Each structure stands twice: as C-alpha cells, then as structure tokens.
Amino acid sequence: MPEAPDNNAPLLTLQGVHTHIGEYHILQGVDLVVPRAGLTVLLGRNGAGKSTTLRTIMGLWHASAGALRFDGHDITKEQTPDISRRGIAFVPEDMGIFSGLTVQENLRLAAIGGRFDDKRLDWIFGLFPALKRFWLRPGGTLSGGQKQMVAIARAIIEPRKLLLIDEPTKGLAPAIVDNLSQAFLELKAHDTTILLVEQNFHFVRALGDHVAVMDDGRIVHAGSMQALSNDEAMQARLLGLHAGAVH
Known part of the structure; x- marks a missing residue:
C-alpha cells in the first residue's frame, strides 16, 4: 500500500536520477525537490538536461537509476x-x-x-481571453503565442496537481509574455504547483518561489x-556562462 501523501512534504522529489537516451548519459544523478503550491524554476544552459528532466518525470523517458516520487x-x-x-x-517546448484540429477540439x-x-x-x-477569438480556428493557423496559450489551456482544462512547462516564452512577443506571467500568477493563487524550464531570467525572477540550476546533467544549485x-x-x-540566454 502506498503511503498517504503528507501535505507538508514536497510534491515531487527526484533522488539520484540518471537517464540515458541511447548511448548518451544525459541526467547524471539529479536531486530535485519541488515544494507544493509554488513555482519552481529550472535554469541552465542549452543541453544541461532540463528538458530531459521534465520528460523523465512524465515517463516519456525512463530513469536508468534513481527514484522519482510524486x-x-x-x-x-x-x-x-x-x-x-x-x-x-506536460507542456512541451514544441507545444x-x-x-x-480547432482550438476547441484540441482542448476537448x-x-x-x-x-x-x-x-x-x-x-x-x-x-487567456484571446482563446475565445480563435476558438474555432485550426491550430495550424495560430501564431506561436496563440499556440502557447492553447497548449497551457489544454494542460489545465482539468485540475492538475503539477504542471511541467518547457520554455514557454521562447520566441514570443512581450505582450504574450506578460499574459503568460499573469496566468502563472493566477495558477499559483489556485494552489497549482508549477515546474518551469526557462532561460529568460527576468521573466522568472518575478514569478519563481524556488530555483534550481542545472549543468552537465546535475543540479548544481x-x-x-x-x-x-x-x-x-x-x-x-x-x-x-549563460548570460546571453538568461539575463
């Protein structure tokens, strides 16, 4: 029998997690704690293992060693x-x-x-008020920002305990980034826990409660x-070392 969840315990923990993709050893002993009801940011350079961490949590790739507890x-x-x-x-980087399918069908x-x-x-x-305007438009006709709104809306169309979101602001206009910022604040207010991979440090510094920094497949801070x-x-x-990406 699984233990009853402890509301004072972290929602998610990774202990000594290793992930191999083919011959490549991507995660090399990741220890990560995601507290409940807040926003944890995972920072690091390209190739550090951030997206692999999210995909391992989601079971898209399986850990070759270590333990994940949710x-x-x-x-x-x-x-x-x-x-x-x-x-x-999970909201992947490619959304x-x-x-x-229409926006409505994507969410349905x-x-x-x-x-x-x-x-x-x-x-x-x-x-996301703009969702109403393109509710019946095919997903393929939407801009990058509109697709990101749909991807996040689809992830929360049912109540979720944890959202894994990969690089949500990449390539988006400032107005859309502001909209996402307000949406994440609202989700936090409704006790949704978020683990966010992001390289825009100015965006996450105002939103994040907790932060972890990855380098070479490990958490270094x-x-x-x-x-x-x-x-x-x-x-x-x-x-x-990543100033151009995160500042």
Whole structure:
C-alpha cells in the first residue's frame, strides 16, 4: 500500500536520477525537490538536461537509476498515462498542438470524457481571453503565442496537481509574455504547483518561489528565487556562462 501523501512534504522529489537516451548519459544523478503550491524554476544552459528532466518525470523517458516520487507515490517505473492520471500535465517546448484540429477540439481531447466544465472553461477564458477569438480556428493557423496559450489551456482544462512547462516564452512577443506571467500568477493563487524550464531570467525572477540550476546533467544549485535575485555575485557564478540566454 502506498503511503498517504503528507501535505507538508514536497510534491515531487527526484533522488539520484540518471537517464540515458541511447548511448548518451544525459541526467547524471539529479536531486530535485519541488515544494507544493509554488513555482519552481529550472535554469541552465542549452543541453544541461532540463528538458530531459521534465520528460523523465512524465515517463516519456525512463530513469536508468534513481527514484522519482510524486505526492506519496513512487512513479519511477510508471508509464506516461498513469503518471498523467495522478495529476501531472506536460507542456512541451514544441507545444504539441494538433494542427488540423480547432482550438476547441484540441482542448476537448484533454477533457475527461470530452466534456468541458463550463465554470472551469470560463476561468481559462479569463486567463487567456484571446482563446475565445480563435476558438474555432485550426491550430495550424495560430501564431506561436496563440499556440502557447492553447497548449497551457489544454494542460489545465482539468485540475492538475503539477504542471511541467518547457520554455514557454521562447520566441514570443512581450505582450504574450506578460499574459503568460499573469496566468502563472493566477495558477499559483489556485494552489497549482508549477515546474518551469526557462532561460529568460527576468521573466522568472518575478514569478519563481524556488530555483534550481542545472549543468552537465546535475543540479548544481537549489534555493529560493528571492535569494538568487538579490545576489548578483551568485547570479554571475551560476548564470554568468549563460548570460546571453538568461539575463
């Protein structure tokens, strides 16, 4: 029998996680703690292992060693559909929109039984008012920012305990980034835990509660976002090699 979840315990923990993709050893002993009801940011240079970490949590790639524990359950060897049913949603960097389906159809695929909860749908429209305007447009005709809205809306069309979001602001206009920022604040206010991979440090420093920095497949720093934001020396030490990407 699994242990009952402890509401004071972290929602997600990775302990000594290694992930191989073919002959490549990507994650090399990742230790990561994601507290409940906040936003944890995963920073690091391209190729550090951030996206692989999200995909390993989601079961798209399986850990070759180590353990992953979510909400009191060992999910190390679980398959992606079972992990999803535990309340985890993943928004990949490429957004994963079905180009030939309308926005409505994209969201309906993620709704239980294909049925929308009207109150929740209205709440999502409040987060992303533009969704109403292109509700019946095919996904393939949308801009990058519009696709990102659809991808996040699809992830939250049902209540989730944890959102895994990979590089949401990449290539987006400032107005769309501002919209995403407000949406993430609203999700945090509704006790949704978010693990966010991002390279735009100015974007995440105002949103993040916790931060972890990856390098070469390992976590090299973990702490509060406020501490990192207030310490320029720490920023230079941890992020200086990637200054063009995260500052």
